[in-house]
Every structure is written in C-alpha cells, then in structure tokens.
Amino acid sequence: MATTTTTHQDTFDASLWTVREDKTVSEQECERLSNGAFRQFEKYISFSTDRSQLFFVKVHENDRLIGITPAVRVVKHDCRTLITSKSKWWLVPLIGPFANKTTYILETSVMGFQYASPFFTVAGVDRLAFKKLVTGYLQDKDDHPDHIWISEPPEEAKWAKGAHHVDQFNILSTTHVEIGDFKSPDEYDQSLSRNRRQSNRKAAKALEKAGGRVEILDSPSDDDVLQAMGECLNNSEKKSWIGVPFNDVLNSTDALKTLDQIIFVARVDGKIVGFLSYIANGEEFLQTHGGLDYDISHQTKAYQNLLHASVHFAIDRGLNRVSFGPLNNETKRRMGSHQRPVVASLWSRNPLFRFVTRRFVIPNFLTFNGYPD
Secondary structure, X not given: OOEEEOOOOOEEEHHHEEEEEEOOOOHHHHHHOOOOOHHHHHHHHOOOOOOEEEEEEEEEEOOEEEEEEEEEEEEEEEHHHHEOHHHHXXXXXXXXXXXXXXXXXXXXXXXXXXXXXXXXXXXXXXXHHHHXXXXXXXXXXXXXXXXXXXXXXXXHHHHHOOOOOEEEEEEEEEEEEEOOOOOOHHHHHHHOOHHHHHHHHHHHXXXXXOOEXXXXXXXXXXXXXXXXXXXXXXXXXHHOOOOOOXXXXXXXXXXXXXXXOEEEEEEEOOEEEEEEEEEEEOOEEEEEEEEEOHHHHHHHOHHHHHHHHHHHHHHHOOOOEEEEXXXXXXXXXXXXXXXXXEEEEEEEOOHHHHHHHHHHHHHHEOOOOOOOO
C-alpha cells in the first residue's frame, strides 16, 4: 500500500484510488491542479470525431480528485503517414498488415504543448503509482488498444524505461523563449545577438514595405477572420512534413470559434497571410495554432514577425516563458532561446508488431530524434 504525505499533511492511499473518464472539468479542478489549460482541452472534447475522441482520465480517492490525464483515442490510424518519405518504398509494404491501429495518445499538445508530463497530480501523490494506474486502465479497456503513446520530458519518462512492451525514443524538442528578468521588449531585443537583431529588423521592413502589419485580436468572433485562419491552417497542414493523427479535431474551425485565445495575425493589403494563436496559462504563453498563406508570407517574413510580436506581448504582460511548440522549422529554432528534449514511450500490445515497430518503424518516424541516454 503506497502512502505519501504532502506539506499540508494530506495523505494518499493508492489502494483507494478509482479511475473514471469525463468530458468536463470544473474551475475547482483546474485550481486544484493549478492548470487552467484543461479548459482548452475541454472545449475540444465536444468536437471529437469517430476517428479522434478526446476525454479526461480522472483519478479520485474517495471524493478527492488527485489527478487528471488528457487523452486522445485515435481509431485505426494509418501509421504509414508518420514515416519518412525515403523509407516508404520498402517500409509501407512491410507494415501494411499492421498499419491501421487504435492508439491512445497522452501528451499536452492540445493544451498548448506545455513542457510537462500529461499525468497531472496534486502535490504529494505517488506519481509512479498514478502513471501505472492510468496506463493500466487504458490497456485494459474493452476496445483493446494496439498502442499507447506518451510524450514527456526525459526526467518524467524514466518510469517507463524497461517497462513491459514499451519502447522509448526522443522526438522533436519543444522551443521556448525564456523571458526571465526582461522588463521591456526593447531590453529583450538588445539581449539578442547582432545577427538576430538585424534579421528581425529586416523582417519588419519586409512586412512594412508590402503594406503589412501585425494585429493582436481576441478569440475570433469575426467570421471573415475565422475563415482566413482556417485557410491558413489548411495550407500549413498540406505543407507540413508531420502528420498529426488528430488534426481533424485540432484544426476544426468550429472548435476555433469556442476557444479563448490571443491571436496574432499578419495582414497585407487587408488580407490575413498568417496567424499564430496562444493561451496564457499561469506565467507561460503557449502557442496552440499557426498557419500561413505561403504565396505571400515568405516574401513578407510574416512568420518571423508573428513570433517576434508574441514575445513582445508576453513581456508586456509580465509572463516568464513563451512556448512555440515542437521544433519543426528553422525560423522557430532561430527565434527560440531554449530547446527542451521530449521522450516518447510507446507501448505495443502485439509482440510481433512491437518487434516490427522497434526494429523498423521507430527509426523512420518523421519525429524520431534518437534514443534516450
């Protein structure tokens, strides 16, 4: 029996823990876990599809909430869309019989890519026991999932190393700007290298020369803005080299209408040619979406201007960190000040497919970035 004690002398008895699924989260629950980004995830739940189903896994001890894990059930997703193009000619035929699998994905992507484990608990809880309980619950569900994918920082992922039927590998790191003690945007800009300052000035001039500007909007209530955002999202999805399994929910324009976000748009001659949206969570400013009109945005450096504007905004708001999400392009790498590693733990039910996955699929994943130490 696992019992731990918090600084408030609360005790937790793992033998009394119960698991249930839920589609809502209360303000009290967000406060208890000190995480308002659960509200973002909750709004997406109502836009779940037959292919992508979002829900919370909640753990209680009697009537006390002790933790929440956001989960996505992806039904019969074709994993061949996630491997590199150079490997498809030989790998697609090999894994064909195993390709369409049902997977539970546990990560913070729908919560603004927080740099955190998706297993959120109150202080003092035995986190190892909590993680094992939640993953065991999902493994034993009636739909008999083929895989469970968990994305965590390396320190949080150590619990799964060597676990039964689990393989671990590094995936794309997350990109942040640490604001620290900067009191003003000018002070931040002066801290940058000479080359970075020149690059930002050139980008600003390119947008200005084209008659463009960056605007900051609240959540999109204007249908024209929403439509333009949807078009930019579709353009970026087509250009992206990463296929997100639940993009049918994540990029839903109907869902975007409901989200409480701060949106940065780049306009040229009145037309939106790019946007980034963020949520503020505690002291962090977390990017949730982004899209571009590639015909115009490259010429005007819209993306770089949007990233720079979001950092200035966060400084003015007294926030401590801006997250740009996964490191999937060079502009983001140059604009970020820190890259933080992320480890994927992949549980596979079928031993044969686990062998195929470990030997052939994982090294050829689009997001594969080596193995943990």
